[in-house]
Amino acid sequence: MNRTLTLNYCVEPFSEDHTGSLRWGxxxxxxxxxxxxxxxxxxxxxxxMIRTGHVWVLSRLVIEMDRMPRTGETFxxxxxxxxxxxxxxxxxxxxxxxxxxxxxxxxxxxxLIDTQTRRPLNLENLPGGGFTSVLEPRSVPVAPPGxxxxxxxxxxxxxxxxxxxxxxxxxxxxxxxxxxxLDLLGPERYDTLRPQRVEAAYAAEACMGDRLCLFRQDNxxxxxxxxxxxxxxRSLFKTLVAFAPL
Amino acid sequence: MNRTLTLNYCVEPFSEDHTGSLRWGxxxxxxxxxxxxxxxxxxxxxxxMIRTGHVWVLSRLVIEMDRMPRTGETFxxxxxxxxxxxxxxxxxxxxxxxxxxxxxxxxxxxxLIDTQTRRPLNLENLPGGGFTSVLEPRSVPVAPPGxxxxxxxxxxxxxxxxxxxxxxxxxxxxxxxxxxxLDLLGPERYDTLRPQRVEAAYAAEACMGDRLCLFRQDNxxxxxxxxxxxxxxRSLFKTLVAFAPL
Numbered sequence: 001m002n003r004t005l006t007l008n009y010c011v012e013p014f015s016e017d018h019t020g021s022l023r024w025g026x027x028x029x030x031x032x033x034x035x036x037x038x039x040x041x042x043x044x045x046x047x048x049m050i051r052t053g054h055v056w057v058l059s060r061l062v063i064e065m066d067r068m069p070r071t072g073e074t075f076x077x078x079x080x081x082x083x084x085x086x087x088x089x090x091x092x093x094x095x096x097x098x099x100x101x102x103x104x105x106x107x108x109x110x111x112l113i114d115t116q117t118r119r120p121l122n123l124e125n126l127p128g129g130g131f132t133s134v135l136e137p138r139s140v141p142v143a144p145p146g147x148x149x150x151x152x153x154x155x156x157x158x159x160x161x162x163x164x165x166x167x168x169x170x171x172x173x174x175x176x177x178x179x180x181x182l183d184l185l186g187p188e189r190y191d192t193l194r195p196q197r198v199e200a201a202y203a204a205e206a207c208m209g210d211r212l213c214l215f216r217q218d219n220x221x222x223x224x225x226x227x228x229x230x231x232x233x234r235s236l237f238k239t240l241v242a243f244a245p246l
Numbered sequence: 247m248n249r250t251l252t253l254n255y256c257v258e259p260f261s262e263d264h265t266g267s268l269r270w271g272x273x274x275x276x277x278x279x280x281x282x283x284x285x286x287x288x289x290x291x292x293x294x295m296i297r298t299g300h301v302w303v304l305s306r307l308v309i310e311m312d313r314m315p316r317t318g319e320t321f322x323x324x325x326x327x328x329x330x331x332x333x334x335x336x337x338x339x340x341x342x343x344x345x346x347x348x349x350x351x352x353x354x355x356x357x358l359i360d361t362q363t364r365r366p367l368n369l370e371n372l373p374g375g376g377f378t379s380v381l382e383p384r385s386v387p388v389a390p391p392g393x394x395x396x397x398x399x400x401x402x403x404x405x406x407x408x409x410x411x412x413x414x415x416x417x418x419x420x421x422x423x424x425x426x427x428l429d430l431l432g433p434e435r436y437d438t439l440r441p442q443r444v445e446a447a448y449a450a451e452a453c454m455g456d457r458l459c460l461f462r463q464d465n466x467x468x469x470x471x472x473x474x475x476x477x478x479x480r481s482l483f484k485t486l487v488a489f490a491p492l
Contacts, residue, residue, distance in 0.1 A: 013282035013292065014275045017409065018416040018454070025410050029260045036259035046259065071414065160403070162429025163263065163436050164271050168317065170264040183408025187455035190409050208264070209433035 003136040004080040005038035008098070011069050019246065021068035024182060024195060028063070028175035031093055031106055034077050042134050049112065054121065057113045058174045059088065060145045061200045065095065065104035068194070074098040080136040087111050087120035089131065092140045105140035145199050148238040150227035156216040157184055161206045171205040177237040181226035184214050185241055193222065196244035203235045212236070249382040250326040251284035254344070257315045265492065267314035270428060270441060274309070274421035277339055277352055280323050288380050295358065300367065303359045304420045305334065306391045307446045311341065311350035314440070320344040326382040333357050333366035335377065338386045351386035391445050394484040396473035402462040403430055407452045417451040418458075423483040427472035430462050431487055439468065442490035450482045458482070
């Protein structure tokens, strides 16, 4: 079986932003969807894992887009797993035109959590070598995630996690945090800029009804960071967004 | 050409709510997407209309779901136009299982607006009879929308319309208002109830950065209404939601 899964998508009506480009939220969920289908095809998808009391948890996500596909445009999304190490596995992505010209790339880091103990498994100790047979040691031209610092002490906005924010596990959807942050870093930036690199770090989960405090830090016109903390001050999520001219 | 467009969809990973059912927001945008493709196939889609300086504007939307499709389930979405009258056209929808068993229905009312004057066209006066040749006079078992009253005077929540809320016209996406309202009507209801009928009325548009004031009115545990008003008190959106046991 091919170690890389490639699926074709189209920028469909009602999946664009106000400039006619694919929405970041839609792209993010398509990355997760394709990852999920790739994992399922290789026997380590959501259903396989939940059966043994485990669940994949997203730890880091970096998306860099040189150009977003435009309304009506067909694009290809490819994903593969290049490596794992102790509690983490990398997963990479390429977004390309229908002709295979790269539009952008993404990298993500996942942990496999025991749903009872909430502790991560050591992926190097899995029976039968674990995911070794799936590995495809090919890289992407995206700098790995670094540490994100948000020093702001006053929340710029507070939100309540709602029914429509949830994923199937009852937690706020990973991509929804990115949308909340992109919203907060506007509106003025979006007249002349577009997100070019979005780096996200996931620390803890939020449930329906939880109060989310959003802290905004503008490093420059072309770079902003957002941290989302719980009402009691725990860090849930951080993101660093680099903008490029429209 | 068939006057009804039917497309197959699947409840894909990351399109479910916390119970494993298709998210209302995803369903809503699929209704609009299918409508858009149906209109384009018959020569009156977004591109056709924008070319002559017109745009379709959603005025009313009612969705009733006896059962939401579940994770991994394939479902069919059909749409057709039964009638038009002066400034408005009806558009109906059926959501069904892969075997054709109805899961729910929807009805919507649209106006065709001149992008310069923002005034609706009289659809009965279009050249060549307008959309007459497309009409499919078949109904759905969904009560038409009524008047929605929200008498609350203190906002339960205020939000700022953000970059990720926008549609291709630069206005808050029609379905996003419904998500904001469903979020506000929780969280406690969603432990035992699910939305069964969502009735939405669109009065005016909001842009990025606009302050949205959400007014909540609980008519009963099984019925809630939400009105969204602009900072200067103009009504933008109203919805009435009926809940059914999970």
